[in-house]
Amino acid sequence: MSRMAILGASGRLGTHLVTTALERGFEVSALVRSPKKITRANYNLTLIKGDAGTGENIQTAVAGCRFVLSAMGSPKPVMTACVRNLVQELQAIKSLKRFIFVSWLGAGDSAMQAQGVSELRSVITRATHKKMFEDISRAEDTVRVSRLPYVILRPTRLTDDGPTGSIVAVGATELPPGPISRVDLARFVFRILEEPGWERREVTVGSKSLQ
DSSP, rough: OEEEESTTTTHHHHHHHHHHHHTHHHHEEEEEGGGGOOOOOOOTTEEEEOTTTTBBBBHHHTOSSSEEOOOOOSSSOHHHHHHHHHHHHTTTTTTOOOEEEEOOTTTTGHHHHHHHOOOOOOOOOTTTHHHHHHHHHHHHHHHSSSSSSSSEEEEEEEEOOOOOOOOEEOOOSSSSOOOOEEEHHHHHHHSSSOOTTHHHHHHHHSSOOOO
16 A cells, blocks of 8 residues: 655645545545644544644654655745755655645746636735745745656646546646646546656646636
């Protein structure tokens, strides 16, 4: 059985990641600040109280993992510190096969691409949250310069719709695809976990229908 760590497990995307991981038979370590937020019980789910921002219990959560998924939110500019702590721990894990970092559309070289989207996650725009996007871009840089087998995913607007299966991944210079449901994004993450050709790639993920 493969062991997996999920950061941001109590969030709206993280909840789908945990559900999908358990359905597929993974042994899951979920790092959460408030374990009480996750009420489900499963033999293969271990809740670990910690904080990626301070580094609390990251080592415990990721130890011996083959896969690590980061779905941490960013309500304020603290992502760089969180990712720096995480990358430091992951670089010491010899068993790590893939690290998937869910970023934001508008970060890094996707800034121009984001201008083609009428609505970003939670109606947050790059113009009004400049510092936050600068922080997320620095977090991406931290991942990029590491030796990790990473994939950086930048979803378009996330929705709570059901699964559609119409998922598309494009580069930062291409037209942005349409909104994507959280359940579809979670399924896409697990599709590329071991699929060859994804290591050290950065893509924008959305639905096939254009906005």
